[in-house]
Amino acid sequence: MRRYVFLLFVAVIFVQCSRFEKSEKEKIRKLNQKTESIYRQSNDSFYPLKTPAHTPRTSYPWEVHIHLPKITKEFFRCKGSRTHPALSVLEGELPLLDCEGSSSHGLPIIHGKEGVYPLLIELLNYIQSKTGRRVIVTCGHRCPIHNSYADSSKENKTSKHQIGAEVDFYVQGMEERPLEIVGLAMQFFQETPPYSQDPEKFSFKLYEKGDVRTRIKPWLNKELFIKVFSADEGRD
Numbered sequence: 001m002r003r004y005v006f007l008l009f010v011a012v013i014f015v016q017c018s019r020f021e022k023s024e025k026e027k028i029r030k031l032n033q034k035t036e037s038i039y040r041q042s043n044d045s046f047y048p049l050k051t052p053a054h055t056p057r058t059s060y061p062w063e064v065h066i067h068l069p070k071i072t073k074e075f076f077r078c079k080g081s082r083t084h085p086a087l088s089v090l091e092g093e094l095p096l097l098d099c100e101g102s103s104s105h106g107l108p109i110i111h112g113k114e115g116v117y118p119l120l121i122e123l124l125n126y127i128q129s130k131t132g133r134r135v136i137v138t139c140g141h142r143c144p145i146h147n148s149y150a151d152s153s154k155e156n157k158t159s160k161h162q163i164g165a166e167v168d169f170y171v172q173g174m175e176e177r178p179l180e181i182v183g184l185a186m187q188f189f190q191e192t193p194p195y196s197q198d199p200e201k202f203s204f205k206l207y208e209k210g211d212v213r214t215r216i217k218p219w220l221n222k223e224l225f226i227k228v229f230s231a232d233e234g235r236d
């Protein structure tokens with residue numbers, strides 16, 4: 001019993017000591033503290049605070065398309081060359097020679113200027129910017145000599161490559177997804193003036209005539225005919 005009384009006594013002394021210490025510290029704090037009046041009003045400001053505007057982050061190099069070369073008429077130049085070997089066709093006929101290349105002849109003259117149909121250039125640049133991938137023109141303009149050399153069939157004699165109104169191309173890395181490119185070509189007409197101003201006029205429909213050899217049926221509107229060559233259908 002004595003021991004308990006002793007323990008209780010010691011505990012009381014400790015509690016009293018700590019209270020005393022705290023009140024002493026508080027006294028010293030109050031003696032040393034300085035106060036200063038606040039003169040600024042709650043609506044005072046040194047300069048007007050603007051509402052912060054959202055700043056979009058700048059693009060990383062791989063997100064911008066400046067690394068893609070802009071498609072120009074130069075990409076459409078005839079790919080014929082005298083270095084290509086002569087082709088023997090039918091017996092008794094002269095072998096087919098290729099043209100002397102784009103250094104010996106230019107592009108067709110359209111509306112008084114050398115070039116190809118502007119829609120093709122515009123469309124390829126659109127596809128390039130939308131996909132962020134490079135468009136490779138495999139066949140743009142073909143002069144009549146190179147056209148016969150490349151394909152001497154009767155159907156090819158009227159090829160629009162000869163007048164700069166046809167282009168064969170693929171999109172790097174999307175060779176097996178041609179339907180996505182077809183979708184973009186259609187989107188081009190919906191988004192780009194003056195075509196977008198008359199969507200009815202430039203809407204696409206399927207080409208139903210059976211004179212096309214490709215498995216996928218082509219599409220056409222008033223300005224464009226789109227034909228997709230599958231991987232096993234003789235892509236250029």
Ligand SMILES: [Zn+2]
Pocket residue numbers: 078079080099100101102105142143144145146
């Ligand atoms: Zn040529």
